[in-house]
Amino acid sequence: MIYGAILLFALVFLFLATQFQEAGDMHAIGSGFYPILTCFILAGLCIMQLVTEWRTASDDQAEAEPANWQRALMVFAVLAVYGLGMMLIGYLPATILGFMAILFLLGVRRWTWYLAAPVFSFALSYIFAEVFMVFLPAGSLFQ
Amino acid sequence: MKKSLKAIAGVVALSLGSSLAMAADYPARNIRMIVPFGAGGGTDSVARALAEYTEPHLGQPIAIMNRTGGAGAVGMTAGANSRADGYTITMITREIVSLPKLGLMQVDSEAFKMVRLVNFDPALVTVKADSPYKTMGDIIEKAKANPGSVKFASTAKPNFYALAIERNQDVTFNQIPFNGAAEASTAVMGGHVEFTITGPGEVKSQVESGQLRPLAVMAEKRLASMPEVPTMKELGFDVVSGTWRGIAVPKKTPDEIVAKLESAIGKAVADKDFVAFMEKGNFFIEDKSAAEFTKFIGEDTKSLMPIIEKL
Amino acid sequence: MFEYLLQGILATFQMDVFPFLLAGVTGGIAIGALPGLTATMGVAIMLPFTFGMGAGASLAMLIGVYVGAIYGGSIPAILLRTPGTPASAATAIDGHELVKQGYATKALSISVICSFLGGLVSTIMLITVSPMLANFALRFSAPEYFTLALFGLTIIASISAKSMTKGLIGGFLGLIVACIGLDPITSTPRYTFGVMELYNGLSIIPVLIGLFAISECLLQAEQLNLGAGNAIKKFSHSFVSRKEFREFLPSGLKSSLMGTLIGSVPGAGADIAAFVCYNEARRSSKKPETFGKGSLEGIAAAEAGNNGVTGGALVPLLTLGVPGDAVAAVLLGALTIQGLSPGPMLFQNSPDVVYGVFSSMLIANFLMLIVGLLGIKLFCRIVEVPKVLIVPMIAMLAVVGAYSMNNSMFDVGVALGFGFLGYLLTKCEIPLSPIVLAIILGPMAETNLRKSLMMYEGSWSFLYERPIVVVFIALAALSIYSTWRIKKKVNASEQEQAAAA
Structure with missing residues (x-):
């Protein structure tokens, strides 16, 4: 193929x-x-x-395919939506939501794990935006 | 957080106030300057220094945003299509004139309102120190006698410096493209090509150390830093060419905002530290007001048109 | 000379310089480790901060960033198979294999030791023989660049573990993708479909991020089984043994020298050096079949090679006044801002600055070694983070990394597209590193072949008239021959196994 x-x-x-x-x-x-x-x-x-x-x-x-390829496709779809969503609602909210969506797709159900999403997202946007002065998308809805 | 609150406040103010009130408050938040070339290049250095010295006169920080691609087309198009509120300004270069005419960019200088021209670097012709060419005339003569036999290291394709000479003297060089002035001048020093045309700053140290020999400068008058080098005009070749950099904003930007930017940049260009920076970096200050800058672009378009049409 | 050097070293340890150097090295490692932030970008961002500093502190800081960033890229390349900078793409091949086998500490320590080795050797060569290196660099012209790229490209066939055809398919796919953009010689648009963002070609960073990071996320998402994913993976804390050290030292040393030579040639940077050194190490190795399966020599060669470039790149800057790579171009800017014009006159006019640069380079490499070794324990923690968290983290980091290089959503799209492509290709066992290699070396080969023909007015005589060219052609031929020999060996052992079974 x-x-x-x-x-x-x-x-x-x-x-x-x-x-x-x-x-x-x-x-x-x-x-x-x-x-x-x-x-x-x-x-x-x-x-x-x-x-x-x-x-x-x-x-x-x-060779049978035991792997769960639907899940890979769904993660990819989340990333694509995340990329577009970033333009609309801004980097930080999009990242938090995207992170959570992937966790959900991976089958994580315990809510404590979801706390990682805002922590990581804030850290990442702080490093890129404040330390390295990269312009992260602000989101066109708010501009 | 504070920043985003400020940004939201700015947005609210924008949507409520009239364009006059908006201009009166300007600048209420930080400004971004789009630089259509990569971090570390000549355009980037001039932009970063200009931002540094303009900040105190505007009272707001100016952040550099490099948007490379398409030999400047991507960044300048983004600049032209940005919000006309004065918070996104663009460093435009000579490519704003040439790329649209070559069909490589959709927007042209008409999409911008010029704010201020800052810099003009005339082009300098150099050869290897022990080159048999003693004058510019030698090169032209050889090229006339034997078209395509003189190897020219071009820093960009199409190279308007060489094309201007070719057109004016009706000669052809064997144009070999290099990725920027550093590679082109190394190829000349290594004896792989015969001459190159670059900005004076790009070859200053090689000229000082005697590895490269300047033959002519494509300016109206001789350079203060290289007074012994004749201009092309003095040698009887009527060609003037170079590259320039200036600041522009989208066409619809209110005039009050343009005026504020124009005066702030004007003060920065006159700042003695900025002047010192430009001198050290071998960039030549060419301070032109918005009106003069617009006229200048019109003239540059006229001078490039016949060359481009021939391509 | 030694007197100046000693003075330079003492000056570097002064309080007005040393903290900046240390900050530069540490910051550089962080910049290199974050995908999307490269050494060039790091140095350029730091430049305005140095406007107000003295020449010594300013250059020390920028050199620190440079040295640190080239090494830093290898950390995520090894641990996450996501090269932080293109220079570490070659390191990812064997580095991540070792991690999968449970030897994260070992892989990271080889990487920092060899980065140090490369940096040290190249700095010593910079101090002692830079005029000779400059002479070598001046002899490099289009034919030499063409054959250097050709030699680097010969590895495509052998990179694939299983099938040579598959490796070649990946490589040629990369070569075509690299054609996208304006033709470097005539400016004819090729495969741009009128999209302006494509005129300069695809940027290597988003392609790299997509192929490695995003595809890895998709593969992990597919294979992840929640129960197993939460279990912390066991791995060995073992450092390199003396025997292993002796095994990879020769290829590390050779790559350090080669990296310095490649660095001293303008226009060939750390990414090219890493692949060329990797190829040469495999060609001359006693165990070439282990390359691509966690070879220590492979990591050593790639890392010594890319850090070898750091000293080499300063050779043309200090001797000819032209920068050897994009980072050196920014350093040139820093020098001119300080009112110094780089080039041979600098040795006469301001020897203190020249020797300040030399000693900053030397000490920066030692600092990198110390910070790197101390950091290994911390970096290894990443392997212990549960996979369910690693997947979204890499995914988010990949997207912001692709975006940050050029503030461009287009690049995010490129990264996602290549992520999906990488996922599909991996499922078909087509290796990804030949694609990256081809994108880095393909344009260099094409452009310089065409330039050579223009310089020689259509004649192909440059292929045998120039000594360096002949050497590279011989190396390329040897490389192809050794690939063929390895395949034969591997096939034979497979047949034996099949017969035994």
Whole structure:
């Protein structure tokens, strides 16, 4: 599956690379040369890997997936929402909520653990905003 | 906490008051200055020093926010699209003129109201100490006789300094791009390329130690720090070029706020400590008021247009 | 010379300098350890604070930050597989493997010892042979840079533990991703899709944070089993044994020298040095098959290599007046603010400043060693924090780290995207470090190949006409040969095992 996706990616980028402007003067190789070469090799590697997997397919099928991939996806979704939410409600509240959401997803139910969220969030925003003077998003709702 | 309360108070004041009242209170909280280039570079140093010396005249701290990307396009676009309340100011550079014309930036100088020009660095042509080129004329002659044979270390692509010479004299150099003045001047010292064009400050110590030899400065008049170096004009090549840095705010910013910023920055630029900083860093002060700055940008656009159209 | 150096050292221990140096080193370690804050950024942020200080204190503090930050990046790289700075990406490969095996203390102590070694060797070389190093640096031109990058890239094939093809797929994916942005030679937009944020290419920091930190969070979230997660993981407190010390010392020393050489060449920084030294250590190792599985030599090489750059980067600054890397560029700014112009004249005009820099470098490295060793116990606590807390902590730190580099939400998006990519690739056993390596070295290889062709007017003769180039090509060939040899060895032993079973 993933090799198919990478193969597709390589082919699309290969096509795009052929559209790049070629070198104007004779001394140079153009913008397209290196990406074309790279995409070409990558596509070749993917085909090789697909062939290998196909030949040994029976072995791979045997390995069951015990892992809980839905939970990984949900954590990822929380992070994406957290990134967007930071713009809206500001860094500190978003971080506290995001931290708690991940704890919840990981199956933590004891409330004492949730205290870590504000402590860590305050510490982090203090270090970045006050010590290193990084502008953390203030949240557009409050501006 | 105190800071955020202050910020909230500021926001409330903003939404309640008219633009006049807003301008009267200005600045009520800290100001951020967007610098479109990375921490540690020339633009960043000038910005940090300017912020330092402007603070006392505004009565509020100015914090630097580096927003790099797209050779300055990302930071300047962010600056143009920021809230027009004077709390986000932007250090703009010559790229505000060139990038939009090259199609590499959506906003142009029209999106800004100019506050004050602070610095103009003319370009300086240098060669290796033992280079066979004794004058600028030697380089032009060789390039005319044999187009593309003279190797030029370019600090940015497209390089408007070299393009200006190429256009004016109808020659072509073999332009080899380097990542900034440090790499370009090292390549010249190593003898891998034949000449480079940089800001005077970027090669001052190599010139002083005799590793690089300046041939010409692309300014209207000779530099006070290098009086022996002729200008291009004196040598008969009518080319003036350089880079500049100034402060601007979004177009819709109220004039009262612009006036306050303009005068505060004006005082900072006149501050003897700032002058000393600029001298030590080999940056050249060019103090122009808002109106003069706007006119200056118009002229610079005119001078760059024919070069860009040729590309 | 020794008289000046002695004076410099005495001056550095004065109360108007020493506290700043110590603060710089400690602060630098913290800056390096936080993802998204790099050595360059740390030094640049500190610069305005030094406006009012004397030259000695100002330079001491900045040098302290520099030395500390390059080391500091290795702490999270080892403990959390999240490199604090790009310079520590190579350290993460073997460092985190060791932690997984329960040897956190050992990994951290090798890292601090070798960082110290690299810093010390490079400082001594800076003091004694900097004119020769400068001469070497001046001989570096586009062909040399190209082949140096090429040599570094040859490791891609061997980095993968299981399948060479998979390692190569990761590497070439990185090479293509690195093409995004304006072409460095002609400024043609490549794969930018009109997005302005992409014109300068993807920043390495958010990519690094995504690939390592965020993907690790997702993997942990998936595997975490609450009961097991709360149990404190047992780990060994054992320090390095004398035998182990003898094992990694040679590669540490060699990498210190190589790091100094690479640092003295303008435009090649600590990240490049770490990977090149790592590759060379693996190539010449007696046990190359242990690389990627917790090799002590691997950590030693990467850490000695990246800290070796610190002294090297000051060589062109002090001898030629040009900065060797981005941090040295800020130091150049600090010198000019003090009214000094760096370059050979500085030795004649202000020897006290030059020797002040030398002794600050020396003492900063000793301070880093002391702070680092004392800190190991504290740093190791991170491993004892329950995994359910570590996952959200890394996730939140990753997001703010990606944001802080450039105050950009776009970079947060890049980090998240690469986090998901890293998660998918890890599930398919495609290694992630070749991607980072390719992003760091790929553009260097392409740009300099094209520049070489421009300089040689289309001729490829630079490949055999220049001695340094020939050396690098030979090393690259040897590296590929040794990869092939290792694979053969590993395959043979696997077959034996299969036969025995």
